[in-house]
Amino acid sequence: MDDQNKNLILATVLSFVVLMGWFFLFPPQETPQTETPAAEQTADSAGDSVAPAPPGVQDGVAAQRVDAAAAAVADAARIEIDTPSLTGSISLAGGRIDELSLRNYRETLDPDSPLVNLLSPVGKPKAYYALYGWAPGGSLDFDQVPGATTPWQQESGGTLAPGKPVTLAWDNGNGLIFRRTISVDDKFMFSVTQSVENTTDTAQRLAPYGLVARHGEPDTKKFFILHEGVVRMSDGALEEIKYAKMPDLEVVPREQAPAEVIDVTNSGWIGFTDKYWMTTLIPAQGESFSSVAKYIPSADIYQTEARLPTVTVEPGQTQEVTTQLFAGAKEWETIRDYQAAGVDRFIDSIDWGWFFFLTKPIFWLLHHLHAIIGNMGWSIIVLTMILKVLLFPLAYKSYASMAKMKELQPEMEKIKERAGDDRMKMQQEMMALYKKEKVNPAAGCLPILLQIPIFFSLYKVIFVTLELRHAAWIGWIRDLSAPDPSSILNLFGLLPWGVPEAGSIFAILSLGVLPILLGISMWLQQKLNPAPADPTQQMIFAWMPWVFMFMLGNFASGLVLYWITNNSLTFIQQYTIMRRHGYKPDIFGNIKDGFKFLKRKKKDAE
Incomplete structure (x- = not known):
């Protein structure tokens, strides 16, 4: 082997060593995050096939919506969540799942250290929550469908636990009765069934959606070997978007914000992943939906959405749709079991990296x-x-x-x-x-x-x-x-x-x-x-x-x-x-x- 080849191999090995050492010893500086007041969104009018998600909050109205949402959530009653793996609560303001901690994981090795907190209500620092609703279509207005601050009532159930679902109800006063049944297993999977009963004498059109929102960029490791941010599967194609890249997404006029919209025809999921934890929206596999990742700059909100097709509810009929929400720890066995149960390629939500064929x-x-x-x-x-x-x-x-x-x-x-x-x-x-x-x-x-x-x-x-x-x-x-x-x-x-x-x-x-x-x-x-x-x-x-x-x-x-x-x-x-x-x-x-x-x-x- 001549000197040139030796030097090439030597340079390759040493370059690998230097890069590994440099990124470990001198990771990118974390930009201090200013506390941005939490902002809430409402849905705009529905299209013919897929419900649009809530548009970005405009600068002139953001503060008012923030205050209204924070006040509604602070004053609302809550439904306790108690499972072997999770503890937290659901707010009746919007029916949001917004308070969640992991029972089996603590912040440090100290057995008395706090539990790992995953979701937090709007109005608190780094708000992080899952919200469901319906986008109005046809002759419906925004105040006739449930939104971010709708005052739900608990219709049945007590504490949410495995085998003990709870049902929320809201009557819009104009002939539509909405219900939301939430169940949870002994690990980290919620099932959310949204239904609408039409007691009017005319057909009504509207579209269900689910979203996961994070207020302000979370504290991440910012390490080149690790992905933290949006993770989604769209008809077998995995995509990852770091938080720092979301403001650079193309501004979509319909979204009024930097966004990336993918029309999923068969199966997929979308959410946010941290190093060890994840919150993911999972529509029914085998059905179409729109997968949306966007950033709302005026409110500093990172948002993922699953927009489901518009449904027509005839007089005297009820329509319902069920989606799932994974909110918990990225345990390999648990995620593998969910994949075996039908969640397409869910094991790839773990960051296996470029050498996935080895990792x-x-x-x-x-x-x-x-x-x-x-x-x-x-x-x-x-x-x-x-x-x-x-x-x-x-x-x-x-x-x-x-x-x-x-x-x-x-x-x-x-x-x-x-x-x-x-x-x-x-x-x-x-x-x-x-x-x-x-x-x-x-x-x-x-x-x-x-x-x-x-x-x-x-x-x-x-x-x-x-x-x-x-x-x-x-x-x-x-x-x-x-x-x-x-x-x-x-x-x-x-x-x-x-x-x-x-x-x-x-x-x-x-x-x-x-x-x-x-x-x-x-x-x-x-x-x-x-x-x-x-x-x-x-x-x-x-x-x-x-x-x-x-x-x-x-x-x-x-x-x-x-x-x-x-x-x-x-x-x-x-x-x-x-x-x-x-x-x-x-x-x-x-x-x-x-x-x-x-x-x-x-x-x-x-």
């Missing part, structure tokens, strides 16, 4: 290992062993080639001495030596190239999947999704002071036990590899283990654990193969060679 099977294997072992840390170690076994046939030739390269090291040194500064002559003699000994120096790069996509995929799995959140391993490692909390700066807890705060320069220097083990394992592995012929490359590779140690030191403990295990297994495999091929690695002898190289460089400089 999906890796997580599947990790999940089932955890089910058997019962500890996520040991499951990661066993997973690494399985991956090493699967990749061993490909790696064997590489390790054998490295052993041969090590044997040729003395001959290569002689060639460098004979060639001196004549790099062309050195390359020609090197290539002749490789050809004579039937050695392919590029084969040694194969393990690195194989490990990069696996490393990135496992990092994605550990970073985005809920199952790694607050998962303990041993002793001080109580959260494999977080960095190693130990620190060399306080001798790993022996000295009476704490560790530096995350994000400070001292946090980078505050190496824990796992990062130090990572650096040592990389150094040991490197000592088995043939040194590059170029002195500059030798120096770069000599520093790489310690650069990695600092750069990966603040990565998730689960990822560092994988890397340590992988390096250790690679060292054992490579050492054994080299011994079998007649080469006896001298690890500490290589250290002496390193000092000799530095002395030679110093002497040449003098």
Whole structure:
């Protein structure tokens, strides 16, 4: 492999390392969010086929609607929600699901820390809620259909719980009686059945809709590997839109706001996803609807909508439509079960990333290992062993080639001495030596190239999947999704002071036990590899283990654990193969060679 190819591979690997380190240590700055008063919307007139969603609030009216909605919600009665997974309430002002917390998840590892809060009512900071209604059509006016602040009455049921639905009712006083029946399972799925009874002597046209609104941009991680924002499936096509991109959507005149409208013909869903949590509207699969993602700049509202086809209700008849609402944690098993129950490709709501063909099977294997072992840390170690076994046939030739390269090291040194500064002559003699000994120096790069996509995929799995959140391993490692909390700066807890705060320069220097083990394992592995012929490359590779140690030191403990295990297994495999091929690695002898190289460089400089 000539210098040009070596430099290309080296540049590729180092670029990957630098990018990973840069984005982790210096993520994009979060823009401080000003508290925008919550704004509410009402529906405009319906078209012939699909109900339009509420238009954007105009600047001159926003404050009035905000105050009216906040006052209505604050004064309205509520229906309690009590399930094994959820706690919260439904406001009778608009019949909105707007107060929801997750029973089985807390903000921190402290068992007394607050529950994770998902939905919040209008009028509170970062309002986030689901709202349903009907858009008027034909001769109907806005005040004849239920909207954002309609004063619903509870017609039946008590507390909303699994197997105990509640029904809301509202009579518009002009011959139309609206009902809304809400049920919930023991996980995170609500079913909302909207019905309208026509007691007039004329046919009425109107269209149901559901929407999920977020007031103000939520606090997100803003990390390149993670998607937070709109997620939707439209006839088998997945789309993701980050919050920062929504104001840049094309302004649709009918929407009076930046929006993207997709007409779904068969099946789909739309909502907002956070790192671990999600709120998603799911119309009946197999039916058409309009999927809308939009941003209302005058009120700073991010909104997703499912607009259902207009229905005609004949005199004396009742029409109803049922949709679902997922509001909860992105548990793999739970979402998989909902997909099996008919929600099209719902498992893709989890952010598997570009390497989904690797992240999906890796997580599947990790999940089932955890089910058997019962500890996520040991499951990661066993997973690494399985991956090493699967990749061993490909790696064997590489390790054998490295052993041969090590044997040729003395001959290569002689060639460098004979060639001196004549790099062309050195390359020609090197290539002749490789050809004579039937050695392919590029084969040694194969393990690195194989490990990069696996490393990135496992990092994605550990970073985005809920199952790694607050998962303990041993002793001080109580959260494999977080960095190693130990620190060399306080001798790993022996000295009476704490560790530096995350994000400070001292946090980078505050190496824990796992990062130090990572650096040592990389150094040991490197000592088995043939040194590059170029002195500059030798120096770069000599520093790489310690650069990695600092750069990966603040990565998730689960990822560092994988890397340590992988390096250790690679060292054992490579050492054994080299011994079998007649080469006896001298690890500490290589250290002496390193000092000799530095002395030679110093002497040449003098």
